[in-house]
Amino acid sequence: MRTWRVVLVGFGTVGRGVAERLRASAGELESLGIAPRIVGVLDPRLGSVAAPSGLDPASLLQAAEGEGDLTQVPGALACEGGVAGVREIQADVVFELTPTNLRDGQPGLDHVRAALENGRHVSTTNKGPVALAWPELRDLAAANNVQLRCEGTVMSGTPLLNVCEAGLAGAGVRAVRGILNGTCNYILSRMEEGMAYDDALNEAQRLGYAETDPSGDVEGWDAAAKVAILGNLVLGGSLSLADVERGGIDSVDLDAVQNAVEGGKRLRLVGSVERGESAVTNARVTLEELPQDDPLAAVSGAGNLLTFETDALGAVSVAGPGAGRAETGHALVADLIAIHRAELS
Amino acid sequence: MRTWRVVLVGFGTVGRGVAERLRASAGELESLGIAPRIVGVLDPRLGSVAAPSGLDPASLLQAAEGEGDLTQVPGALACEGGVAGVREIQADVVFELTPTNLRDGQPGLDHVRAALENGRHVSTTNKGPVALAWPELRDLAAANNVQLRCEGTVMSGTPLLNVCEAGLAGAGVRAVRGILNGTCNYILSRMEEGMAYDDALNEAQRLGYAETDPSGDVEGWDAAAKVAILGNLVLGGSLSLADVERGGIDSVDLDAVQNAVEGGKRLRLVGSVERGESAVTNARVTLEELPQDDPLAAVSGAGNLLTFETDALGAVSVAGPGAGRAETGHALVADLIAIHRAELS
Structure with missing residues (x-):
């Protein structure tokens, strides 16, 4: 069993969909040898929290939809958000889930850069960084020996990008x-x-x-x-x-x-x-x-x-499907599985 | 670069489609670290041949469609066909491509059994063995620590079975x-x-x-x-x-x-x-x-x-597509890639 320490950047609709899908697919992930652990959630509105021993997805969802304050989650320690949080929280994968901005890709682009530079794999649903700065990010991922995946950027979690690898x-x-x-x-x-x-x-x-x-x-x-x-x-x-x-x-x-x-x-x-x-x-x-x-x-x-x-x-x-909370949330689970498989190979 | 020694059982339409697709995708396979080598072709009509150093796909196609005699292929040594050939030729993967027989699955079923028992991975387009004897074959593959794949049995090479693994x-x-x-x-x-x-x-x-x-x-x-x-x-x-x-x-x-x-x-x-x-x-x-x-x-x-x-x-x-020579031939290439990736993981 491999523990995958995950940081979620953004805890809006997509971030909550991810938390739900990680819960719903826990058994299937376990059978694949994957134990995801949410070690940080960074959100400009709900607060930024870290917990090396893991945050419970159900508690995160409850806090987000109740008081709107993630620091209320048991075990959560307030931490810096944004790029600083991405750099400092020890993690294996960063899920970059902030809204798409097609003018300059920010703030997602800096989050992705920081994650790759610090040796974290990235899965993102944010079209900005991948549509605007692919050659730079692809090379940065290769130089740091990590993967950059984005199944959720096209047709939400419908298998497309990973299918091309696996079947086409x-x-x-x-x-x-x-x-x-x-x-x-x-x-x-x-x-x-x-x-x-x-x-x-x-x-x-x-x-x-x-x-x-x-x-x-x-x-x-x-x-x-x-x-x-x-x-x-x-x-x-x-x-x-x-x-x-x-x-x-x-x-x-x-x-x-x-x-x-x-x-x-x-x-x-x-x-x-x-x-x-x-x-x-x-x-x-x-x-x-x-x-x-x-x-x-x-x-x-x-x-x-x-x-x-x-x-x-x-x-x-x-x-x-082209959109939706569970639909897009699944994309991150699919990317995590693909990262797990490719890292072992 | 990993060399994959492949035996083709059956060199009719599907077998020839495989030979063509192995040629056509050689560059892409190489970029994935896969070097396929056809070390045997067993066919009841065209003859059964082996060559530890590999048989040229183009020469195999020419012999099959010309004289109809595979022993004419440069480097080919006549060998036993069927189950004996599957057992004796040293290989990593067996492509079982004989026609489907839904009464008792033969002769494909015995070919698949022999391959798995001798520690070869199997990719098959033959529906008989997988539709009639899956629990036995699945357990036999697991016991011998090899993979049994059959992307080509449903919708030819259209990504389905491997997609479920990769994206669903x-x-x-x-x-x-x-x-x-x-x-x-x-x-x-x-x-x-x-x-x-x-x-x-x-x-x-x-x-x-x-x-x-x-x-x-x-x-x-x-x-x-x-x-x-x-x-x-x-x-x-x-x-x-x-x-x-x-x-x-x-x-x-x-x-x-x-x-x-x-x-x-x-x-x-x-x-x-x-x-x-x-x-x-x-x-x-x-x-x-x-x-x-x-x-x-x-x-x-x-x-x-x-x-x-x-x-x-x-x-x-x-x-x-549901059928076709190149279409089904691709299924074996896709399975070989999936076997390569899964074996490394």
């Missing part, structure tokens, strides 16, 4: 293409039913799919970050967000959506990236008119679907 | 449900377009989807074997083929197919199996009338699709 290695993946933003797909699906863009967006906001400032979704930033991540992780590229041609749905009109339907087609916001002769190329997010038998056209509502084009298998598609 | 461990897989037989799905799809059963079957035979004796497909035996394999490998069961309730499409009539379409539904042959309170349960292959928004209803033609029902992620679906 050797298959010759040539390209990746997918419906990567559930909010945009939900809005387009509602417009197909006749709803105006503004009404569909309002509805998506009411349902919690879209944020108050929806620009990250509807202008294609979120999907573009995912395209950069897929190009880097699946195809071995060195892309940054700026290398991705970016379109959105914010200027689409109802007629265009409905004309597509009348012509037996579907308008979809598609993210795609290919392996070129010498480099990863054609990274883009574009509004495409798809024939109905395209697997991407069949995705309605807030679902996500990704298709890998391969030499050996032709097209292989994976469909699954 | 910890997610709480409760059930598996899928379109597992491309021939039946092709016939049902054609009947939806108005073609009679016999005509659709004849067409499937002409296209090479169905065999001269189609009973293995249309009576549900093939899908039932896959359900047993999924129950065993994904859900940890101890099923045999006889534990799977089996239905087929051989008694379906055109009216039933077309009535379903008119009612906005689709008739599909669905394989499914669940984790029960104390055991794996409800293993069955049945003709089901599915609503059109069921992901399984969307599979037309000879495609395959499998849905995992999980606690953490809800439904995750994987769609990909």
Whole structure:
């Protein structure tokens, strides 16, 4: 049995989802020889705490959702937060779970840097660092002989990045293409039913799919970050967000959506990236008119679907959730398992 | 770099697909630290040959498709075939690629037993041994400290069994449900377009989807074997083929197919199996009338699709090829990578 000392940076929805999934999968993790121990939780609002002997996930959840004060958790010692906490708490893995910021990647980027520099493996759900600074972080991880994983950045915990390692290695993946933003797909699906863009967006906001400032979704930033991540992780590229041609749905009109339907087609916001002769190329997010038998056209509502084009298998598609507390929480558990396996090998 | 000495038992379509994929993925395998070496090929028709220093895949393919005599391959030494060959050739892994026989699993079952007893890892595309004798073979592998893998038995090389290990461990897989037989799905799809059963079957035979004796497909035996394999490998069961309730499409009539379409539904042959309170349960292959928004209803033609029902992620679906030379050949490459990784860990 190997004990994995874990620090959680951020204890919002995703952090709590992780705590829940670590509890729910404890038996399965034990059968794999993995004993996770939460030795620190750093949160700017709830407080930052450490405990070398481990913090109970149920108590952390109770404190977060009750008084909102993590220092109330039995055994918890108040400690510095942010980069200082990441540096100082003795741990094996850092789960970086702060919100994505696609302008400069902060504060996540500095957390990831600090973790890697101090010899901790990292699993992150934060798209910023991986979409903006992959070559630097990849090299920093290699130089410190640790792993940087980010299953949760694309389609939450749906197995994608780790699947490529486990099942598509050797298959010759040539390209990746997918419906990567559930909010945009939900809005387009509602417009197909006749709803105006503004009404569909309002509805998506009411349902919690879209944020108050929806620009990250509807202008294609979120999907573009995912395209950069897929190009880097699946195809071995060195892309940054700026290398991705970016379109959105914010200027689409109802007629265009409905004309597509009348012509037996579907308008979809598609993210795609290919392996070129010498480099990863054609990274883009574009509004495409798809024939109905395209697997991407069949995705309605807030679902996500990704298709890998391969030499050996032709097209292989994976469909699954794009968001959610348990769904994203599972991504960190999956990364921990992958880190455990790869470190032993 | 680790050299993996491989014996191929059977050098028909799948064996040749393996040889091609080992060539095509040589660079990627090397980057993973894997150097495969074909030290034996045993085939009842083409001859059985061994070569401790390795046989060239291109020369094997040329000999098989030219004179049909493997002893012509440079460096090849004639040797005993079948069980004797499996025992005697010094190897690390045996690829068991003989045709599936769901009555008694032979000759594949004895090949797999001999390989495991002699301390070789096994990857097989043969459904017989795994569907009929899993508990015995699983225990035999464990007793000899080797791995038994069979990615190619379900949906050819589409990542499924290895994905469960890599990405769904910890997610709480409760059930598996899928379109597992491309021939039946092709016939049902054609009947939806108005073609009679016999005509659709004849067409499937002409296209090479169905065999001269189609009973293995249309009576549900093939899908039932896959359900047993999924129950065993994904859900940890101890099923045999006889534990799977089996239905087929051989008694379906055109009216039933077309009535379903008119009612906005689709008739599909669905394989499914669940984790029960104390055991794996409800293993069955049945003709089901599915609503059109069921992901399984969307599979037309000879495609395959499998849905995992999980606690953490809800439904995750994987769609990909169900057959084919390169497609199945890749399964053995994927298993070799999985064996390599797991052996190191």
